[in-house]
Amino acid sequence: MKEIYADLHIHIGRTEKGRAVKITGSRNLTLNNILETATSKKGLDLVGIIDCHSPEVIEELEQLILAGTATELDEGGVRFKKTTLILGSEIEIYDANCHGPIHVLCYMPTIETMKIFSNWMSAHVKNIHLSSQRIYCDGRTLQQKVQELGGLFIPAHVFTPFKSLFGKGVKSSLSEVFDPDLIDAIELGLSSDTHMVKGIAELLPYNFVTNSDAHSLGKLAREYQKMNVADANFVELKMALKQQEGRGILANYGLNPLLGKYHDTVCANCGEKSIEESPIRCPFCGKQHFLKGVAKRIGELSDPAVQEIDRPPYIHQVPLDFIPGIGPKTIEKLLNTFGTEMNILHKTSLEELQQIIPEKLANTIDAARKGTLGITVGGGGVYGMINVE
Structure with missing residues (x-):
């Protein structure tokens, strides 16, 4: 195997x-x-x-x-x-x-x-x-x-x-x-x-x-x-x-699902995110047409009484070209050293990354593969954003 x-x-x-x-x-x-x-x-x-x-x-x-x-x-x-x-x-x-x-x-x-x-x-x-x-x-x-x-x-x-x-x-x-x-x-x-x-x-x-x-x-x-x-x-x-x-x-x-472009419910007219659970009208533009987010739809289908089964872990991870500050030249340098993106994300240590690229970028990649970067939630066809301090 x-x-x-x-x-x-x-x-x-x-x-x-x-x-x-x-x-x-x-x-x-x-x-x-x-x-x-x-x-x-x-x-x-x-x-x-x-x-x-x-x-x-x-x-x-x-x-x-x-x-x-x-x-x-x-x-x-x-x-x-x-x-x-x-x-x-x-x-x-x-x-x-x-x-x-x-x-x-x-x-x-x-x-x-x-x-x-x-x-x-x-x-x-x-x-x-x-x-x-x-x-x-x-x-x-x-x-x-x-x-x-x-x-x-x-x-x-x-x-x-x-x-x-x-x-x-x-x-x-x-x-x-x-x-x-x-x-x-x-x-x-x-x-x-x-x-x-x-x-x-x-x-x-x-x-x-x-x-x-x-x-x-x-x-x-x-x-x-x-x-x-x-x-x-x-x-x-x-x-x-x-x-x-x-x-x-x-x-x-x-x-992270928060980065998905349909995670939150938004107004189909102005794109503003819904503040209330079941709004009648958009508080920003007054229209009544909402684009239901994935989170809300899953809530409608879910039953809290259902007993969770044992499943493989779902690991929140950000690919290299999604990470702010990690451009094509940095990725090329990493690939030339470590071979593939799977090697970089799963096998390369933080210390090894720091030997090839600046410490700040190496730390950002490490946070991205651990799923610990900050996020602005997506919705309405617009992807969420990764926030790097």
Whole structure:
């Protein structure tokens, strides 16, 4: 067994030919750049690229294998240097049972099964080349197709106010839209953590994953998890999510939820944060339209009588490029010395950092990885801020 680091929600902005995949993704967020960054800078052992249903992305994967740059594993996944790619797809569901759109993550074990899935999807979406497309079938039908192909099904960023299971999609229960038995894990999202959701009874059967939802290279490993597996591949990932035969998630690493851009409830008109618990009108502008924050939504779904279960620790941590005062040159110097961001965040001592960069910056990084920096709370689509004295 060995410990690995996994970020399972990474978008592709453009193909190598320049075709847009994730419209809001960076132009340099290509398959090759993601894999190079994940293995040589971030130190991620497992990455889920969730736009692999796009035909040009599938072609690029096959070209990497033909060129000998990557290898498809018998246990599922594609190995590139030290990093294994898990083929995934983010899909939007908005069927007759939904109260709003829901994003889900579907992962396939092989290129061949992703091809089959992509061909099936193409009959149910308007543009198979794009990311996060609305699928014109119900949620349970999609789940059944994923199961048929031996895949994994995970609702994405489940509490965010837009395009999520609990933020918009259902009134009170995931069973309104999905078969609970065909869900393999729950992705929490940036504005929540394990402790916040401990009172939601129907989430007790599922393991939680924490992922970056990266729209640019710098955001890779913004959130991730440490897993205990025999190797980095699809079969081992599936076993880890089910906690089978000693496999499992050892820890979730993520931003403090207060930094999430939808943590607090705000006025949808002026953006000011709600002071009262259930205001009728905004005290600042007088409007009546509020954007409900993740914290409030979780409170609505929680029952204080639910007994908390033993889960892996959720560790509040700030990635290097989020830290004020830590610029590209400092990060490059650290990477040249210590190899990867995972080494810097998990293995490098404060004393070793102080030998390479100024003491003040080293202390700031140490506070960031311990989650002790000051925070201004986020909300209404605006991220919180990290305060460095």
